[in-house]
Every structure is written in structure tokens, then in C-alpha cells.
Amino acid sequence: MNMKKIILPVTQTRVFSASPDGGNPCPIVFNADQLTSQEMCTIAAQFMQETVFVCSPQNDGSDVRLRYFVPNHEMEMCVHATVGCITVLIQKGFLNKTTVQIETPLGIISAHSETTSDNLLNIIVGQFPPRLSQDNPSVSQVAKALGINVSDIDITVGPVQSVSTSRAKLMVPLKDSEILNSLNPDFEYLWEICDQYDTTGFYPFTIEQREDRPIVSARQFPKRAGYNEDPATGVAACALGSYLVEHQIFKEKEPGWHKVQINQGFSMNKPSVIYAESFVQDSEIIKTQIRGQAVIESDKTIMVDKTVQN
Template identity: 35%
Template sequence: MSPTVHMTHVFTAGPNGGNPAPIVIDADGMSDDQMRQVARDHGHEAGFVLTAPEQFDHALRFWVPNHEMPMCGHATVGALWVLRELGRVTKDRLTLTTPGGVVHARLRDTIEISQPEGVVETVPEIQDILEVLGITAAELAPFPVQNARTARVKTLIPIADVATLDALTPDFGRVQEVCERIGSTGLYPYAPSGDRRFDARQFPRSSGYPEDAATGIAAAALAFGLLDNGLVDRSDRPLRIRQGRAMGHPSEITLRFAPEGLWLGGPVR
């Protein structure tokens, strides 16, 4: 029998907004090939909820059309939203197990999930990154290109302004090659757009599609890159990352620093 798939749109910020995430909440017994097929059929990251060991509330797995991922922020938020909508959640704090590690969740008006403390490193050689994005060093903001991670490495590229960011036309055929050279799972150019507000775009290494409408893991990595560059402080005031506008899918991810790392969340439909 085909699994029941709940199509969520996570981190929505307007009509057609958010990153689609097909969710299967009773995935016990599904094979790897069946899970990957759900992602391929829908063309997006898919989340699967399974029975967890006693100390956890739920277990989650994640697939993109090309492979399994250890962690997916928006699919986690989408899965929790579906569970709550269907009455399968009875408390407002949960502990989840994923292939990438333990994730804590707070189910309030907005669902938030935890991310650990970020690690940030400067990328010393950036010429091929600029070539892939189709820009020159003059179109960068005066900050380093960085590899940053909470769950997996994203390459943060500081762009001078939002207009330049929106106009990027990457050479998608070279994104995987460049990401593999620098040890990254995606290029994440960003530009400032207001007080604790930034716009960003995500070009993944090898997910099976060229651009993401909203990428929670990349936004979490960006938060620590911004902190490292002195562009934000570590207060718990919301930090907002807009994404997807250039694709016609406006999205917004909300981040809050915490002593142990970061909370990320946003609306779902």
C-alpha cells in the first residue's frame, strides 16, 4: 500500500511561500527505497516519523530525491506540525532522535527545534565560488566567505546588497564540484535587509534540485557566521532570514540564540 503523505509548506511568508516537505507519520516498515521514492515523487525533502526508543518521543528520517540526509530542519518542523494537527502530540516539549543526533522541540504558537552551537571557519580560496555564482569580489560585502555548520556545512557568501543577491544566476553544473572541493553541502549567499534581518539563497550540492525555498539548517549556520562577523549579538531577540523570494516562494526562518546553541522555527501550512 502507498503511504499517506501529508504535504506541508514550512517557513511560509506569503502566497506560494515556504519550502514544501512531504511527511509520512507512520513510516515503520518502509524501506529505504520506498522513502527515497516519496522524495522523488514530490521533488522535495521528505520527512518520516518512526517509533522511537523509550527515551525519545519520536524518531525521524529524511530523504531528498538523491540520498538520505542526517538532519532536515524544515521537514522536522513540518513533521511536528502534522503530528500536532492530527492530535498525535500531547505535550509542548519533545525529544527526537534523528540520524544526525538528538533534537529538542518546543510546540508553541510557532514550532521551534534546537540546533547545537555552531562552528565557523574561513574559506581561504574563493575564486571558483565567485565564478559559479557569476560575480566578482567587488560584489561581496567586506566579510569573509565562511564554512559554518550546526548540523552540516554550508558556505556563507556575504553579498553587498539584496538586489545583487536576487540577480544571481549560478552555473548549477559546477555547484557540486565546488562544494566538494571546500567540504560543503551547499552555497548560501546572503545580504543584509534590516535590523537583525537578512536575505539568503541556498544552492545545494547534490539534492536533486537547484535551489531551496527555505533551509533551516543553512539559516542556523548563518546565525553563527553573522555572530562571528559581529553583525549580530547573542541576545534572544529574533533573527529573521528571508529566503525563496527569487523563486517566487517567499519564506522566513526565525532564529533565537540560546545558551546551548540556537532555536529555529517558523509558520507552517
Template identity: 35%
Template sequence: MTEIELVNVFTHMGAGGNPCPIVVDASSLSATGMQSVAQHFGHESGFVLPASSRDSDYAFRFWVPQHEMEMCGHATIGALWLLATKGLLSGEQVRIETRSGAVTGYVDRGSSGEPSVEISQPVGKVVDLKRAEEEDVLSVLKLSRRDLLDLPIQNAVTSRVKTLIPMKGDRALNQLVPEPVQIEACCGRIGSTGLYPYAVDHQGEQRFEARQFPKSSGYPEDAATGIAAAALAFGLLRNGLVARNSERITIMQGRAMGALSEIRVRLGFADGRSVGCLLGGSVALAQSHVLQL
């Protein structure tokens, strides 16, 4: 029997967030068993395993219903939150092995005693799409250039490539109804793992709204996507939409799904040069399950 705890990650005012099944001791699970958990719940799922080297505290693996993923931001945050809540962390800084590379988690209990979690992401790389690739994306989303800000469509990556589409307003953003089959084909052509259209909500407060249409996760849309939000932060920096400092950037996601979520990103700099970012958000426990795998 395997205990799975369902958490909601990147909640906003106690609601919304991305549901995520977490197994805090997955040492007895095979790859098939892990995928079965993701298929049972229909969500990205996280699994905590012993580290394979002395340089790390844990190894995390991540599955969606159709395949394993190298990295999942909200599952990492959810797993660390659960470990902290259960008193299983040895300190406030945790080193994690993932298939996309090392991740550092920071856990701060603050005055409330409730764990607050941030995880590291590497410096983002942002590349403008070619004209034909832009037209491909616009066609799939049933948009024209008039619907966009005077900014390029870009592929951006910290852990996985996401395609950033700068829309003029959140109303049009939340009216998009793309076809998953077309999304998958388009992402394959442009080398992306998901389309991430976004709009400026309040530039002075560095608040933005976005939606995530994944390439092939087994569901058409995510309520909150940390890795996409981290990639977006570097796109916003590249396009001059956020200040060159470490003030919080807030990305709201999931409104069109009725699951408004809040993702927080802080860019890091050294000698004026970007050195990565921290990704964080609130977590809430939904319920526990026991499955025989």
C-alpha cells in the same frame, strides 16, 4: 497505501515556504519507499518513526530525491506541526532522534491554538575559507570581490556545512544564476553541502536575505533552508552583524523563485557564551496524497 501530507514550511504572510511531504507514520516504509516519496514529489521529505530508545519520543528520517540526509530543519518543523495539529504529541517538549544527533522540539499553541514550532540546533562552527577556496566560490557564482561586503566567505555548520557568501545587496543576490553541476563540484572541493549567499536587508531589525544552492539534492535551489539559516545566524554573530542576545533573527529566502519565505532563528547564551539556537517558522497544510509504495 501510504498517506503523505504536503506542508509548506517557513511561510511568509501565508504564502511561500518550502514544500515538504511528511509521513507521520512511516513505520511500515523501507528506505527505498522513503526515497520513492522524495522522488515522486521532488522535495526534501520527512518520515516519523518510533524511537529506538527511551530517551527519545520519535525518530525522524529525511530524504531528498538522490539520497538520505542526516537532518532537515524544515521537515522536522513540518512533522512536529502535523503531529501537534493531529493531537498526537504527548507534551510541549519533544525529543527526536536524527542521524545527525538529538534534536529537541518545542511546540507552543499560544492564544490562537495554532501550533508554533521551534527546534534546537547545536552551537555553530564558523571557519573562514582559504583564498583559493574563496576564488573558487566567486568563479562559480560569477562574482568578484567587489560584489561582496568586506567580510570573509565562510563555511558554517550546525547540522550540515553551508558556505556563507556576504553580498553587498539583495538585488545582486537575486540576479545570481549559477549552474548546478558547477555548484556540486565546487561544494565537493570546499567541503560544503550548499552555497548560501546572503545580504543585509535591515541590520537594526536583524533581517537578512539569502539563497540556497544545494550540492546534490536533485533540484537547483531551495525556497527556504532552516539548517542553512541556523548556520548563517552563527556567521552573522561571528561577523558582528547581529547583537549578542536572543532577539529574533529573520532570514528571508526564495524571492528569486517567486516563493518568498521567512525563517526565524534565536541564538541562545549562557554566561555570555553561545550554547546553540532555536529555529522556527510558520507552517501551512497544502494537501494530502495517498501513494501505493
């Protein structure tokens, strides 16, 4: 075997920003068909950020295939990376359609783009109807993992419950933002709970505003990602949006779209804003999606050592 060096173009994006320093950074790596899974994971570890790899589609009717990696492993879905990637593909002219079919490890999803009145690009990423777990950790287990008192968890809002619209996250309602912002988790124990209950992270939240336009604040602690907290998590926000609708926390489960603004990353000084939307028909949530924006920060290339057969 020999080693050769290959050069890959990378576009750095920032997704769901609520300020110039906010949002979740995401590198977009192009021409990734030639990479192995381990090579992709190694690149993500070098960035120390969730990284999306752009590959050629394998199915007729698909426009692009995406693979998502954190420093420690591959993920089935990453919404903020999808928002960042589709923004880049449209703004650089690689895609010229408003609805894009994307191959992911979970299957084919749709992303829709729309230009706002102030000439910004909104990306709407479709997810799946929610699955709400009936097997969840106790309030005392969750309190111990988050380093808080049992009384800090507000079960009058809703239950501690793992919810998935693509990847499962544990919803934890807290009494106020002071508790949320001062969390100091025991991560090893938190990850053990994730393993035991088959969820991929904790998503503690608190309600900031109920009337007119509901607003929620949240934090995301992923399971063994290679870092302990995420500044903006579309997968978790989408699950939380459907949880709020399912438990009728803001209003009755009436037909049509239910929308909520979710603020994240403020305790990390990386303020982010995500819009979660759930569609109800015949008292069931049949569609979920995330709406948000990304900005392109820079373009560069990286050099990768590639093992090749003689």
C-alpha cells in the same frame, strides 16, 4: 521474492510561508518503519521535494524518529521538515506535549511548540553550537561558481566561510539584493567546491536592515539534491544566524539570545520567513535554534510496491 502493495498516509505541509504561495512544501509520510532507505529515496524523488518519514522511536525517552530525504539522497537533518512534521503531529493529536524529543540521523534534538496570541502554532527546533570552518574556498572560486564579480562579494561584512549547526553551509556575504536576486550559478562547479570543502550548499546573503530587528535575505543552492534551489532552508538559516553573531555583524557578542529574521525564496516567487536564534554565554554560542510555522495543505495516501521474501 514477491511484490506487494502497501498504502501509506501522507500529509502535505507548507513551511515558513510569507504568503499563500510561499514557503517550502514538505510531504510527511507516516508508518515508514516498513520502508527501506532506497524506497524512501524513491518516494522523495516522486514528490521532487524534501520529504520526511515518520518512524517509531528506538530509544527510551524519545517521542518520534524522523528520516529526511531529498530526491537524490538521505540527509542528516532538515529543519523545515521537522517544523512541518511536529505541526502535523500536534494538530492531529498524535502528540500532546509542548516539548518533543526527536531521533534524527544526527542524534536526539528537541522541538518546542507554543501557541501565539492569534492562535497560531510556533515550532522551535533546537540545533547544535556552531562549527566554523577554517578551510574555505577563495573569494574568486565562489564568485566564479555564482557567476558574479569578485567585487560583488562584501568581505567587509564577514568572510566566505562554511558554518554548521547541523549540516555545513557556505556563507557568502553579497553587497546588495540586486546581486543576490540575479545570481546564475555554475552548478557543476559549485558542487565541486562543496565536495572539496566538505559543505552541503552555498548560502549567499545580503543585509536588508541592521537596526531594531535585523533582517537578512538569502538564497540556498544545495549540493546535488535533485533540484538547484530551496525556497526555505532552516539548516542554512540557523548556521547564518550563528555566523552573524560570531562575527558581531549587528552588535557585540553579548550574553543572551540573538535573533535575526531571514527572508528566502523571494527570487523564486516562494517568499519565506525564518527566525534564527543563537544564545551566547561567556562569549560562546552554546545554543542555536530555528523558529517558524507550518500549515497543513492536504491529506492523501500513496501506494508503494514493496518487495517481500517468499
